[in-house]
Amino acid sequence: MRVPFLFAVVLLTPGLATPVAPGGVTINVRGADGKPVRDAVVTVHLAGRATPPPQAPGVDYVVSQKDIQFHPFVLVVPTGSQVAFPNLDPVRHQVYSFSAAKRFELKLYAKEQNRSVQFDKPGVVALGCNIHDQMTAFIDVVDTPWAAKTDAQGNVVLNGVPAGTVTVAIWHPYLRAPGNSLSKTVALGAGGVRDSFTVALRSPPRMGGDY
Amino acid sequence: MLVAFAAALPARAQDSGGLFSPDSWAVAGDVRVTAGDGEASWLDGGYGKTRFGGSEPDRGWRVEPRLVEGNLIWQPRFGWAVSGTLVATAQQGQEHPVDLSEAFLTWKPLVGGRVKPSVRAGLFWPPVSLEHSGPEWRVTETITPSAINSWIGDEVKLGGVEANLAVTLGGHRLTGSFALFGLNDTSGTLLAFRGWALHDEKVVAFGLQPLPPLTGFIHNIQAPETRPVIEIDNRFGWYGKLGWSPMRAFELQLFHYDNRGDPEAMTPTQQWGWRTRFTNIGALIDLGHIRLRAQAMGGRTEMGFVKNGRIWVDTDFHSAFLLMTRLFDRGSVSARVEAFDTNGRGSRLGSEGSEQGWALTAAARREIGPHLSLLGEVLHVESDRAARATIGLAPHQPQTLVQLGLRVHL
Numbered sequence: 173m174r175v176p177f178l179f180a181v182v183l184l185t186p187g188l189a190t191p192v193a194p195g196g197v198t199i200n201v202r203g204a205d206g207k208p209v210r211d212a213v214v215t216v217h218l219a220g221r222a223t224p225p226p227q228a229p230g231v232d233y234v235v236s237q238k239d240i241q242f243h244p245f246v247l248v249v250p251t252g253s254q255v256a257f258p259n260l261d262p263v264r265h266q267v268y269s270f271s272a273a274k275r276f277e278l279k280l281y282a283k284e285q286n287r288s289v290q291f292d293k294p295g296v297v298a299l300g301c302n303i304h305d306q307m308t309a310f311i312d313v314v315d316t317p318w319a320a321k322t323d324a325q326g327n328v329v330l331n332g333v334p335a336g337t338v339t340v341a342i343w344h345p346y347l348r349a350p351g352n353s354l355s356k357t358v359a360l361g362a363g364g365v366r367d368s369f370t371v372a373l374r375s376p377p378r379m380g381g382d383y
Numbered sequence: 384m385l386v387a388f389a390a391a392l393p394a395r396a397q398d399s400g401g402l403f404s405p406d407s408w409a410v411a412g413d414v415r416v417t418a419g420d421g422e423a424s425w426l427d428g429g430y431g432k433t434r435f436g437g438s439e440p441d442r443g444w445r446v447e448p449r450l451v452e453g454n455l456i457w458q459p460r461f462g463w464a465v466s467g468t469l470v471a472t473a474q475q476g477q478e479h480p481v482d483l484s485e486a487f488l489t490w491k492p493l494v495g496g497r498v499k500p501s502v503r504a505g506l507f508w509p510p511v512s513l514e515h516s517g518p519e520w521r522v523t524e525t526i527t528p529s530a531i532n533s534w535i536g537d538e539v540k541l542g543g544v545e546a547n548l549a550v551t552l553g554g555h556r557l558t559g560s561f562a563l564f565g566l567n568d569t570s571g572t573l574l575a576f577r578g579w580a581l582h583d584e585k586v587v588a589f590g591l592q593p594l595p596p597l598t599g600f601i602h603n604i605q606a607p608e609t610r611p612v613i614e615i616d617n618r619f620g621w622y623g624k625l626g627w628s629p630m631r632a633f634e635l636q637l638f639h640y641d642n643r644g645d646p647e648a649m650t651p652t653q654q655w656g657w658r659t660r661f662t663n664i665g666a667l668i669d670l671g672h673i674r675l676r677a678q679a680m681g682g683r684t685e686m687g688f689v690k691n692g693r694i695w696v697d698t699d700f701h702s703a704f705l706l707m708t709r710l711f712d713r714g715s716v717s718a719r720v721e722a723f724d725t726n727g728r729g730s731r732l733g734s735e736g737s738e739q740g741w742a743l744t745a746a747a748r749r750e751i752g753p754h755l756s757l758l759g760e761v762l763h764v765e766s767d768r769a770a771r772a773t774i775g776l777a778p779h780q781p782q783t784l785v786q787l788g789l790r791v792h793l
Contacts, residue, residue: 263406266463270495277493279463282406302463302493305549375630377556378669380549 195364196331201322201342204372208326211246212344212371216318216330219337219357226250226317234258235299235309237265237280242299242309246345251294251315258285266302273297273313296343296352305379310345335360340367348372402459409456411519412791415526418446421782422771425577426476426584430595430771432740432764433784434527434582451475451788452583454484454519464492468505468518472587482587485518485540497551504544506588506612509622510560511535511638513665513676514706522583524717525746526760526786529704530579531663531680531721538573538611539640540586541620542566558626565614568644571659571684572609575698576601578738578768579723586611598773600695600731604687606653616645616656636665646686646694659684661700672710679703685729693730700725714749714756723766735773740766758788 197216201209217223229252236243238260249255259265259280267278273295278287291297294315301307312319318330341355348371358365420437423429427436438445457469470484487505494500508515512532514522520536522528528536543564550557573580576594586592591608620642628634641660648656661682668675680702687695704721720743727736742764749757765781772778 264460266493268493275495281404302491303466305499374554375632377551377554377628378631378634378667379556380558380626 191335191362192332193335193360193362193364195362196329197318197333197338197340197358197360198364198366199322199328199330199340199342200366200368201326201328201344202368202370204370208322208324209344209371209373210322210324210326211244212322212326212328212342212347212369213246213248213312213314214320214322214328214330215314215316215341215343216333217316217339217341218334219339221334221336223316226252226314226319229253232256235311236260237267237301237307240304240307242301242307245309246321247309247311248319248321249291249311249313250317250319251313252290252292253313254288254290255311256285256288258287259283260285264303265307267299268302269297269299271295271297274311296345298345308376308379312343333360335362342369342371344371344373346373346376348374402461404459407457407459409454409458409518410791410793411452411454411456411517411521413452413521413788414791415449415451415786415788416446417449417784417786418444419782419784420444422776422780424582425580425595426582426593428593428596429774430577430768430776430780431782432578432580432582432742432766432780433762433782434584435784435786436782449475456518458518461488465490468507470518470520472519472585474584474587476584477587478590479587482590484520484585484587486588499549501547501549502544503547506540506542506566507545508535508540509545509562509564509638509640510624511539511640511663511665511678513636513667513678520585521790524706524708524715524748525719525744526758526788527581527583527744527762527784529678529706529719529721530581530702530723530742531678531704533581533583534574534579536583536585537580537592538586538609539567539570540588540612541642542612542614543620554629556626556628558624560622560624562622563619564621564642565617565619566612567620567642568615568618568648568656569609569611569613569654570642570644571657571686571698572605572611572655574700574725575657575684575686575696575727575732575736576605578725578736578766579700579702579740581742581744581762581764588612595770596774604649604653605655610652610654613650613654615650615654616648618643618645620644632669634667634669636663638663638665640682647688655686657684657686657696674708674710676706676708677704687729687731690730693728695729695731696727696736697729698725698727698732698736714747717744717746717748719744719746735769738766738768740764740768754792756790756792758786758790760784760786760788762786 233255297311419435422431424431424436472484489503491501541564545562622640644656702723706719708717746760
């Protein structure tokens with residue numbers, strides 16, 4: 173299940189002295205071959221100013237297990253959010269993460285739907301299933317109200333960002349860069365800003381089958 | 384057959400966490416209509432390379448509906464790190480109505496870091512085939528596996544302990560396996576006396592596999608059937624496997640097997656120890672909708688005593704195939720080309736045990752719901768084997784088998 177832009181679409185952020193740039197921040201992410209890159213997480217932080225915390229953490233985020241895969245592959249949630257992990261498969265899954273942002277293990281029997289985890293630290297959480305090695309997904313827990321992942325065309329539009337200098341960062345699990353992340357500083361005028369990233373992705377290795 | 388299995392299901396108890404929970408059980412079955420021509424199948428006492436041969440005695444087309452196979456699969460979990468796999472199989476032509484196919488325990492602890500260990504122990508096939516999957520060891524995209532994996536399926540099943548490590552390092556995945564095993568001392572018997580074959584009849588724990596007509600000295604010392612799962616010499620064999628995947632689109636595997644059999648050991652029922660070793664290289668290229676799989680195998684098997692500097696049976700064997708699959712949303716179309724040979728140079732089984740052959744396979748698979756799939760396949764194989772003269776056949780024999788199959792998985 174996707175929850176796009178649920179907390180990213182912020183039309184007016186209370187407490188900010190600078191007026192919001194109506195045009196927002198529009199980012200396009202493409203590979204070196206010109207093809208759009210989907211599932212890249214784009215975040216905006218204010219430069220030289222304190223970035224406000226995300227809106228109230230959501231509780232309706234979901235990473236389901238269906239056909240021996242996680243859905244979605246990448247999920248963006250604000251710090252403090254709860255994510256449900258329903259198992260829609262007829263087999264068991266042992267979902268885990270050893271990431272610094274969140275270590276957990278969920279033992280999910282077939283068709284069990286009521287297990288959830290709270291993500292209270294920002295950072296990337298890599299998910300796996302100890303029973304099915306081929307299952308991989310990522311949750312990016314963000315500490316900014318302006319974050320979303322790129323769509324199939326490689327686009328993200330983040331509204332509600334105050335005008336001024338901002339830092340735009342992108343993260344993708346297979347991005348060839350330190351920390352799988354790139355960033356740049358851009359000037360956000362009243363009319364908004366459009367920018368793009370050209371990135372190189374590595375192909376992840378095949379994960380083994382099961383007996 | 385399937386009805387009998389379904390009736391045997393122990394009530395699919397609503398026990399979500401126990402050994403007998405519903406997700407621990409599965410039933411798989413396979414029914415077909417087959418049309419084959421050519422010589423009698425090796426399973427019917429001939430030298431035929433396919434599972435179902437032509438009509439006798441004219442070797443013309445024979446069309447028959449068949450209940451081919453049923454499997455009852457139990458995969459309990461003992462906690463979350465230990466799981467079991469137990470598969471009971473009923474196949475057409477099997478010695479016992481129901482037999483044991485695989486039975487093993489797997490230990491796979493949840494550990495952090497880049498290295499993931501696991502161990503399995505029990506009765507299983509070694510990890511050679513790129514064409515099979517699942518506990519019932521079904522062929523995924525075709526009906527008939529390649530000659531290489533047909534042989535693994537019909538003779539190379541073992542009882543052992545296998546340790547595995549998977550390491551993810553800088554975008555590469557390296558895997559390594561090492562196993563010590565027994566219960567596979569007759570491995571090589573079918574390759575030497577029958578040669579290669581293309582079929583999906585699988586060896587079971589307590590069953591025998593037929594051999595083609597044996598003559599002369601061999602007839603006097605070897606039972607007319609081979610028992611693939613048996614320990615004769617009380618020696619451990621071993622196998623090792625290395626895998627490397629630098630990207631999702633590519634994986635390379637290297638496998639070596641040596642059963643360290645004592646070729647002079649025999650049982651009172653005339654089952655012999657065979658010293659068999661082989662190396663298999665496997666490669667998989669996955670381009671999304673196009674998937675290429677290839678394997679190449681070479682090996683040698685020996686049996687008996689040395690006479691005038693030559694052991695009774697000493698046969699080299701080689702085979703290779705390339706399988707190309709075009710995947711669709713609910714099915715696939717596949718084509719496979721392969722070649723095989725054996726080279727007999729023993730003092731009691733010489734060039735009459737040699738053969739050369741090739742095969743072409745075209746297959747289509749269509750999912751028709753979550754529990755049913757329909758498969759169609761045309762297999763053509765041609766081979767030369769001098770030993771066919773012992774039953775009045777020309778050494779060169781072509782054979783075609785057309786199959787339409789319905790697979791059920793519940």
